[in-house]
Structures are given as C-alpha cells and as structure tokens.
Amino acid sequence: MILQPAVTCYNWHMASVAIEARDLVKTFKGGVRALAGVSLEVERGSVFGLLGPNGAGKTTAVRILTTILRPDGGSAAVLGHDVVKQPAEVRAIIGLAGQYAAVDENLTGLENLRMIGQLCQLHRKDARRRAAGLLEQFDLSEAASRPVKTYSGGMRRRLDLAAALVDQPPVLFLDEPTTGLDPFSRSSLWQVIEQLVGGGTTVLLTTQYLEEADRLCDRLAVIDHGQVIAEGTAAELKADLGANRLDLDFASPEEAEKARQVLSERLTEPMNLRESVLEVTIEAGSRAVIEALRVLDDACMVPSGMAVREPSLDDVFLALTGHGADEQ
Amino acid sequence: MTTAAVVAPSARSARPSPLRTVRDTLVIAERNLIAYVRIPEALFFSSVQPIMFVLLFRYVFGGAIKTTNPGGYVNYLMPGVFVQTVAFGAVGTAIGLAEDLQKGLIERFRSLPMARSAVLAGRTVADLCRNVAVTALITGVGYAVGFRPSHALGFLAAVLLLLLFAYALSWGFAAVGLSAPNSETAQVMSFPLLFPLTFASSAFVPVQSMPGWLQAFAKYQPVSEVIDAVRGLMVGGVPDVSGHVIISVAWAAGFFLVLAPLAVNRYRNRT
Ligand SMILES: Nc1ncnc2c1ncn2[C@@H]1O[C@H](COP(=O)(O)OP(=O)(O)O)[C@@H](O)[C@H]1O
Ligand SMILES: [Mg+2]
Numbered sequence: 001m002i003l004q005p006a007v008t009c010y011n012w013h014m015a016s017v018a019i020e021a022r023d024l025v026k027t028f029k030g031g032v033r034a035l036a037g038v039s040l041e042v043e044r045g046s047v048f049g050l051l052g053p054n055g056a057g058k059t060t061a062v063r064i065l066t067t068i069l070r071p072d073g074g075s076a077a078v079l080g081h082d083v084v085k086q087p088a089e090v091r092a093i094i095g096l097a098g099q100y101a102a103v104d105e106n107l108t109g110l111e112n113l114r115m116i117g118q119l120c121q122l123h124r125k126d127a128r129r130r131a132a133g134l135l136e137q138f139d140l141s142e143a144a145s146r147p148v149k150t151y152s153g154g155m156r157r158r159l160d161l162a163a164a165l166v167d168q169p170p171v172l173f174l175d176e177p178t179t180g181l182d183p184f185s186r187s188s189l190w191q192v193i194e195q196l197v198g199g200g201t202t203v204l205l206t207t208q209y210l211e212e213a214d215r216l217c218d219r220l221a222v223i224d225h226g227q228v229i230a231e232g233t234a235a236e237l238k239a240d241l242g243a244n245r246l247d248l249d250f251a252s253p254e255e256a257e258k259a260r261q262v263l264s265e266r267l268t269e270p271m272n273l274r275e276s277v278l279e280v281t282i283e284a285g286s287r288a289v290i291e292a293l294r295v296l297d298d299a300c301m302v303p304s305g306m307a308v309r310e311p312s313l314d315d316v317f318l319a320l321t322g323h324g325a326d327e328q
Numbered sequence: 329m330t331t332a333a334v335v336a337p338s339a340r341s342a343r344p345s346p347l348r349t350v351r352d353t354l355v356i357a358e359r360n361l362i363a364y365v366r367i368p369e370a371l372f373f374s375s376v377q378p379i380m381f382v383l384l385f386r387y388v389f390g391g392a393i394k395t396t397n398p399g400g401y402v403n404y405l406m407p408g409v410f411v412q413t414v415a416f417g418a419v420g421t422a423i424g425l426a427e428d429l430q431k432g433l434i435e436r437f438r439s440l441p442m443a444r445s446a447v448l449a450g451r452t453v454a455d456l457c458r459n460v461a462v463t464a465l466i467t468g469v470g471y472a473v474g475f476r477p478s479h480a481l482g483f484l485a486a487v488l489l490l491l492l493f494a495y496a497l498s499w500g501f502a503a504v505g506l507s508a509p510n511s512e513t514a515q516v517m518s519f520p521l522l523f524p525l526t527f528a529s530s531a532f533v534p535v536q537s538m539p540g541w542l543q544a545f546a547k548y549q550p551v552s553e554v555i556d557a558v559r560g561l562m563v564g565g566v567p568d569v570s571g572h573v574i575i576s577v578a579w580a581a582g583f584f585l586v587l588a589p590l591a592v593n594r595y596r597n598r599t
Contacts, residue, residue, distance in 0.1 A: 028599060066439045069599060092441040102432035106363035116357045121348070147366065165438070230582040 006161075018044040018079055019065060019200035024075035026226075034060040036075070036226035037143055042204055047197055049184045049217035049234075050206040057226040059099055060208035062175045065204070066096045078171055095169035098102050099176050101160035102147050109135055109159050110144045120167040127166075134162040136270055138192070154185035161192065162328075173194065174205040177211060181312035190215060199294075210234070222320060231318050238310065243319070246280040246289055247297075263292055281319075349443035356450020357457070360424065364458055371458065374420060375465050378413040382466070384407070385456030385532055386473050393533050399476055406466075406475040407486070408531030413466055414459045414494035415526050415551060418501040419518040421455045425505030426514035428599070434506075438596075439595035445592050452498045461495050463487055477562045486561035489576055493554045497582035499591050506594040525551040530559075550579040 019042035028229050034057045043047040063069040066323055067078055067087040067133045075082065081089040103112050110131050117127025138158040143151060148159065157177070164172060174193070178186040193216055197203055207213055213220050214234040222230040222237065232239055243253040250256040255279045263280070269288050272279040284287040289308060296303065385393075385405050395404040402505040412538040425448070428434050437447045467475075476548055506581060508514035526543055528538075535543050546552055554576045560569030 063435070068435055068438050088441060091439060094439065094440040096436065098432050098435050100432045102436040104359060104363070104433060105431070106366050107359060111359070111362065115355055115359050116436075116440070119437070119440050121351055121441070121447075168439075 016044055017049070018042050018046075019076070021053055021061070021065065021074065021076040022278060023074035024061065024064055024071045026064065026069065026071050026165070028058075028083065028187070031110055034226050035064070035071070038223065038226065038228055040228070041073075042202060044202050045197070045200050046218040047205065047216050049162065049205045049206070049211065049220040050204065050211040050223060051220055052206070052223040056223045058223065059175055060226075061223070062096070062098075062173050062206060066089055066173050070300060074218070084277045092167075093170055095164035095167060095172045097161045097164040097172075097174045097177060099179070100213070101153075101156040103156055103159050103163060105149045106147060108145050108147055109140050109155075112277055113146060116163045122166075123198060130166060134165060138162045139188075154181055157181060157185065157189070165196075170200070171202045172204070174203060176206050176208065179208065180316060186212075201254055203282060211309060221269045224320070242284055243281050245309045246282050247305075247307045248278045248280065248292075248303040250278065250301075251304055252276055259296060259299075259301055259303070262301065266295045267292060278303075336375040346451075349446055349449070352443040353448030353449040356446055357453040359452075360454030362453055363458060364454065370420075372400070374417060374458070374463055377416070377468055378409055378462070379469050381412070382409055382469055382473060385409075386482070387464060395534060397559070398478070399563055402470075402474045402476075403563040404559070405532065406470045407562050408529070408555050410463060410466060410487075411490050411493075411551060411555045412526045412531050413462055414490055415497060415522060417455060417459050417462065417489075417494060418460070419515060419522065421498040422501040422505035422508070422514040422518050423511045424451055424506045425502055426511040429506060430510050434598070436596070439572055444596060445588075448499070448502050448588075448591050448595055449495060452495060452502060455498050456491060456495050463491070467476045478564050480513065480562075482561040485598065488559070490554060491560050491572065493550075493576060493580045493583075496580040496587070499584060500587040503587060503591040503594050506591065511552060522593075525549060528553050550583075551574070553579060555572055559585055 015054070019040065021038060021040040024035045024038045025033075027033045036057075038057065038061055040048070040050075040061075050061060052058050060069065064071050065078065065083060067083050067090050072086060074146070075084070077083065078090045079093055081093070083090050103109075104115070107115065110128070113131030114124070114127045118124060118129050120127075122130060132141075132144070133140050138161070140155060142160060143155060148156060152239065155184065158179075161177065164174070177193070178189055181189065190212070193203060193205070203216075216233060219233055220231065220237060221228045230240070232240070248259065250255070250259060251288055253273070253276045256273055256276045259278055260273055263278075264271065267280070267288060269283075270281045272281075273325075280288070280292060293306075362552065363381055383403070386402055390400070390401040390405065393404075395401055428437075428447075428451075477486075500521075500524050502508065504513045504517050505511075508517055508543075524545075528542055529535075531551070535546045535552065537545055544575065553572055556566050557572035557576045558568060560566030560572060566572065
C-alpha cells in the first residue's frame with residue numbers, strides 16, 4: 001500500500017463509481033446540440049437524478065449511457081465498461097425503462113416479460129417463472145394473461161419497469177418513470193425504486209419533478225440546453241436558491257395583471273404571471289409575504305386564494321437559467 | 329453499501345454466439361407470430377387484395393388478354409398473383425418494424441444483451457410464415473376458379489422459390505421500415521418501390537404487349553424473372569425455365585447479401 005498509493009487510490013475510486021460520463025457531446029442531424037459536454041459521476045448503490053425541462057438532453061444522455069446512441073465526443077462507462085467500446089458488456093449489466101412504456105401491445109403481460117427473459121438468456125421455464133414473480137411484485141398478476149392493449153397507462157408503466165428488472169441488473173436507468181402517472185401509481189413506483197436501492201441497485205433516473213428528485217435521489221444534476229448547470233443534493237439545490245414562492249390566485253388574468261402592476265411599484269421581488277395566478281419569489285424568512293398582502297389591501301384587491309410554497313423545479317430553473325421549465 | 333447485487337453474475341456472456349442468434353431470432357419470431365394469430369384481421373386483409381386481383385383478372389380483364397400457355401389465362405394469371413402477393417407482403421415487414429420503432433420496442437431490444445440481427449431476422453422469419461399461410465390460401469382460391477398446376481413437384485418447387493425471393497426482399501423492406509418516421513410513412517414509402525416491380529412485369533399480361541421502352545425493363549427486372557420461373561415450374565409453357573430459376577435464385581441471393589447488412593446497419597445506427 002505504501003509502495004503504490006496512487007494505484008490503490010484509483011482502484012478504490014473505480015470500485016465506488018457505477019456510472020461515469022466525461023464531456024459527452026451529441027449533435028443530431030439538423031444541428032440540434034442535445035448534449036454540450038455533460039459530465040456525471042454516480043456512486044454505486046445510490047440514486048442519481050437528472051433534472052431538466054423538456055428538450056434539456058436527459059433522454060439523449062440516458063440513450064448514450066445505455067449504448068443505444070453513440071456520443072460524438074466524450075466518453076462514458078458503466079461499472080467500468082466503456083459504452084462505446086464494450087457495448088455488449090454494458091448491456092449485460094443494465095436495465096432500461098425508457099421515457100415511453102416499451103411493451104408489446106399484442107402480447108400479454110406474462111408473454112412480454114417471458115420474452116425479455118429469454119432474450120436475456122434465461123431458459124423458457126425460468127423466464128416464465130421470473131415473469132410470474134415480477135407480475136406478482138408489481139401487482140399485475142390478475143392482468144398477467146391479458147393483452148397489454150387492455151392495460152391502463154399506470155399498468156403499462158409498471159410492466160415496463162418490470163421488464164427492465166427481468167435480468168436483475170445492478171445498474172438501472174429510468175427515463176421519466178412517473179411522468180403521466182396518477183399520484184397513487186407514482187408513490188407505489190417510488191416504493192419499488194426504494195426497495196431496489198435497498199438491495200444495492202444503482203439507479204439513474206430523469207425527472208421533471210423536484211418533489212420526486214427530493215424524495216428519491218441522493219444526488220441531482222440539473223441540466224439545461226445539454227449542459228449541467230447545477231449539481232448536488234436536493235437540499236443543497238434548494239438552499240442555494242434560498243427562496244420560497246408566494247402564489248396569489250385572482251379571479252381573472254386581468255386582475256392578476258393589475259395586482260402585478262400594483263405590487264411591482266412597492267416590491268423588488270421577481271414575479272411571474274401564470275394565467276390568473278401571480279407567483280412571487282420571496283427570500284426565505286423575509287417579510288415580503290406580509291408586505292405583499294399589505295400592498296394589495298391598500299389597493300383594495302383581495303386574492304381569492306394564496307399559498308407559500310417550497311421552490312419547485314420551475315423556480316430552480318427560473319433562478320438558474322432565467323427561463324421556466326416549460327419554455328425552451 | 330452492499331456489493332452483493334452489484335457484481336454481474338458470471339453466467340452473463342457478452343458476445344452473442346451463432347447459436348444465441350438463432351435462439352433470439354426464434355424468440356422474436358414467436359412474438360410476431362403471436363401477434364398475427366391474435367389479430368387475424370391483419371392476415372385477412374392481406375389476403376383480400378390478392379383474392380380481388382384473382383377475381384378481377386380471371387373474370388373481368390382476363391377475357392381480353394391473349395396468352396399462349398397451356399390451361400388458358402387462369403393458369404397464366406395465378407403464378408403472377410402468387411409472386412405479387414408475397415412481394416406486397418414485404419410491406420408488412422416495413423410497417424411492423426416502423427411500429428416497433430414508434431412504440432420504443434426497438435430501443436428496448438437495443439439495450440438488451442441479445443444478438444443484434446435477431447430483431448430483424450425474427451421479423452422476417454415471422455413474415456415468411458405469414459407468406460406460407462397466405463400462399464396456401466391463394467392456392468385454394470386459385471383452385472376454385474380453375475387454376476390447375478401441371479404437376480405437384482413443380483408447384484412445390486415454385487412455392488419454395490417465391491418464398492425464398494420474398495424472404496430476401498423483406499430484408500430490403502426492413503431497412504425501409506427502419507428509415508421511416510412512422511408506420512404510415514413506411515407504407516407510403518413502400519408502394520412506389522413495389523408498384524413498378526409488380527405491375528411492369530409479366531404478372532398479368534405478356535411483356536410483348538407493352539411498349540418497347542417498358543418491355544426492356546419489364547422483361548429483365550427481378551420480379552418478372554421470378555414470375556417466369558414460377559410460371560414455368562407450375563404450369564409450363566415458358567421457354568428456358570431453368571435459366572429463369574437460376575437468375576431468380578441469384579437475385580434473391582444478391583438482395584439478401586446486400587439488403588440484410590443494410591437493414592442491420594439501419595437497426596444499429598438509427599438515432
Ligand atoms: N433523434 C433525434 N433527432 C433529432 N433531434 C433530437 C433527437 N432526439 C432528441 N433530439 C433533440 O435533442 C434535444 C434534447 O432532447 P432530449 O434528450 O429528448 O431531451 P429531454 O429528454 O430532456 O426532454 C431536443 O432539442 C430534441 O428535439
Ligand atoms: Mg426525455
């Protein structure tokens with residue numbers, strides 16, 4: 001150890017990193033630069049969240065890390081296997097649930113999972129057994145022999161996640177796993193992910209929801225326009241923002257606009273108008289809430305509802321990039 | 329942090345062996361065949377068009393078309409219908425793969441440790457099975473309207489030849505399907521490729537009846553070669569049948585050797 005400190009250190013580093021990306025660049029035909037130098041490091045056994053608005057490059061990053069797409073520049077490795085030079089090795093150790101449920105509508109749930117099992121080199125019987133076990137685990141046993149065509153969106157999503165788990169992959173990629181799910185399906189999916197992580201699986205997931213990242217992820221990277229613009233734990237990101245949000249509901253967009261004019265004469269806080277809701281970004285612990293209400297009262301304006309919220313991804317985005325999460 | 333689940337089991341081997349390619353191909357073929365069995369409408373509709381052609385040419389146009397082969401026009405017509413039917417069947421390959429692509433299934437398959445050519449091989453093998461079923465059906469329809477092959481062995485050899493050709497062709501349409509943005513476009517892209525090949529051919533009328541400039545194409549293009557070979561084997565009356573058979577097999581081999589790698593390349597590099 002004393003003789004080779006550098007080597008020992010390097011090995012320790014390799015052993016603790018499950019996913020590593022260095023300066024990934026991807027430009028699509030037509031000139032869209034989806035990734036402009038993305039670097040990530042995901043520790044083994046942890047959950048890493050890739051946050052970003054639509055078009056930020058999340059899916060492109062996941063596709064490169066899962067060997068589906070070749071990067072134009074940079075490099076990436078999963079458990080030490082290079083995604084470009086050793087794609088077969090990488091495929092053998094990863095599971096992927098893409099942005100849209102990729103299951104065969106004409107097959108039953110059982111047939112779908114059995115097929116994936118067989119393609120992962122399980123024997124037919126073992127693949128069937130594994131499929132049945134997963135269907136049980138994901139609460140799909142009753143629908144096991146129905147064509148997927150008849151499944152609801154939430155059921156498809158669960159089946160899709162089950163398909164990613166057939167081969168018991170040590171590294172799991174989930175691209176917006178809960179987008180479009182109802183709150184109940186969402187929280188049951190969260191539980192599944194937590195169980196997997198408890199069993200030692202490394203998870204990289206993408207999401208548009210700060211709440212989800214907050215709940216699940218050990219670390220996050222916020223990406224926008226193909227670049228990582230912030231990295232850290234959810235608590236760190238929110239603390240960096242250091243702000244809450246005051247939402248004021250009005251009867252009409254016109255009234256909300258009027259309120260904005262009145263408030264902007266007296267307050268310096270950034271404001272954002274969303275239909276008939278006026279969003280005011282306020283410093284945590286400041287007097288701005290009381291001040292805003294006093295100003296409105298003076299102007300004889302009464303909001304029909306109000307709430308003070310923790311910052312959302314939108315706010316993190318507004319603060320980091322100067323534009324909202326749903327704009328390009 | 330536990331490392332128990334983090335170590336890849338030693339049973340996972342990274343490089344697909346030829347045996348594994350065959351296994352994966354069969355798994356995918358089974359998947360596609362289940363879909364064919366489960367939606368019989370698809371098979372039904374792919375048979376309606378050839379049956380209409382049989383009836384149309386047998387009873388509407390046939391009387392006006394002069395052919396010299398034994399057994400009359402119906403015996404001239406049926407070999408053309410067989411070849412046209414399996415050639416149009418290749419559109420199904422394009423549509424099916426475009427759908428898989430659209431639904432994200434191709435992405436999933438590409439992330440699995442499976443053989444790279446298996447998704448396409450499985451699809452083309454399933455489509456070959458569908459062609460066998462459709463050919464059997466058309467044979468029955470042909471019999472009902474008076475088609476009589478001259479001997480059973482020749483008929484079987486002809487069926488083998490047209491299935492072989494259709495199989496090679498379906499790899500080309502696999503590439504089309506993987507290049508299309510969606511299944512509708514895959515269909516629209518396929519027809520301009522198939523129409524000249526199947527209609528500017530000896531399928532329904534003798535090539536001699538066409539204008540000179542078209543004859544040059546219609547006589548030597550691959551689908552005509554296959555039709556002439558199939559017609560010679562099924563009902564006779566075609567000079568130099570073995571020549572047509574050899575050229576047809578050569579076209580099939582050529583198509584396969586060029587189009588299969590092209591399709592696999594599209595599969596691997598589709599962004
Ligand atoms: N296959 C593709 N061809 C061309 N452009 C693409 C393709 N995939 C993604 N893009 C573009 O790359 C950018 C990043 O997309 P994506 O990675 O899907 O973002 P996200 O998943 O964060 O919403 C977008 O501008 C998108 O339009
Ligand atoms: Mg995406």
